[in-house]
Amino acid sequence: MMVSALIERELTRVGAPVRNGVFVAVVGPSGAGKDTLIAYVRERLTDDDHVEFARRVITRNSDGATEDHDTLADAAFVDAEASGAFALSWEAHGLRYGIPASVDDAISVGHVVVANTSRGVIPALRARYAHVAVVEITAAPEVLATRLAARGRESRGEVLARLARTAPHDLSGPGHALIDNSGTPEIAGEKFLAVLRRSVAYSDVSGLV
Numbered sequence: 001m002m003v004s005a006l007i008e009r010e011l012t013r014v015g016a017p018v019r020n021g022v023f024v025a026v027v028g029p030s031g032a033g034k035d036t037l038i039a040y041v042r043e044r045l046t047d048d049d050h051v052e053f054a055r056r057v058i059t060r061n062s063d064g065a066t067e068d069h070d071t072l073a074d075a076a077f078v079d080a081e082a083s084g085a086f087a088l089s090w091e092a093h094g095l096r097y098g099i100p101a102s103v104d105d106a107i108s109v110g111h112v113v114v115a116n117t118s119r120g121v122i123p124a125l126r127a128r129y130a131h132v133a134v135v136e137i138t139a140a141p142e143v144l145a146t147r148l149a150a151r152g153r154e155s156r157g158e159v160l161a162r163l164a165r166t167a168p169h170d171l172s173g174p175g176h177a178l179i180d181n182s183g184t185p186e187i188a189g190e191k192f193l194a195v196l197r198r199s200v201a202y203s204d205v206s207g208l209v
């Protein structure tokens with residue numbers, strides 16, 4: 001999209017939250033199982049055109065295993081961010097993360113958009129979108145430690161830093177669902193599916209044609 005079109009859309013949006021659909025933010029501590037549960041529901045919603053899964057942009061090479069995302073070098077990410085390429089962006093673990101601005105279009109037409117986000121961006125999300133569901137995935141601390149060590153994506157020092165990262169915000173509010181993923185992925189995954197089906201039922205696709 002042309003930069004001028006992006007700026008025009010942003011100016012139109014200021015003070016007016018993006019309506020109709022629902023932004024489903026999947027949050028929780030590292031190792032809780034956000035990507036695992038997103039993959040679980042994604043496999044079961046392939047026929048549902050109303051649910052989209054945001055493809056994140058991260059300044060990390062994709063390992064192809066835990067999450068399929070786009071990669072940008074740090075300077076390119078900063079340029080993209082400045083040109084309005086992201087609906088939302090944040091920094092964590094020494095990395096930059098962005099959610100493409102195109103999710104606004106999906107939500108405007110009444111779709112449900114699912115994205116793994118930082119707990120720290122929930123206030124910004126609630127300001128940007130009229131309908132936000134916050135799906136907070138949890139697991140016991142010892143479970144997180146075991147899973148991150150077994151995943152093997154980070155060094156031992158990085159794993160310890162991730163475990164030490166505490167939730168910066170109180171996430172409670174409308175549309176907040178807490179899902180414990182200390183058991184099997186199926187148990188938590190079915191609860192997550194139920195939240196998504198409620199979000200689809202809630203999204204407003206009437207009057208959009």
Ligand SMILES: Nc1ncnc2c1ncn2[C@@H]1O[C@H](COP(=O)(O)OP(=O)(O)OP(=O)(O)O)[C@@H](O)[C@H]1O
Nearest residue numbers: 030031032033034035036066147151181183184185
């Ligand atoms: N219910 C579960 N039972 C057993 N292992 C699980 C379960 N859920 C996730 N895992 C495993 O735990 C590890 C962490 O899961 P995942 O990468 O989905 O977490 P995450 O919350 O996305 O973490 P991060 O924020 O670090 O990306 C993975 O190796 C995954 O296979």
Ligand SMILES: O=P(O)(O)OC[C@H]1O[C@H](OP(=O)(O)O)[C@H](O)[C@@H]1O
Nearest residue numbers: 028030092097116117118119120165
């Ligand atoms: O701790 P907070 O800010 O909630 O989450 C920060 C980030 O940590 C994880 O990153 P990754 O997917 O493991 O790289 C999450 O996906 C989120 O984007």
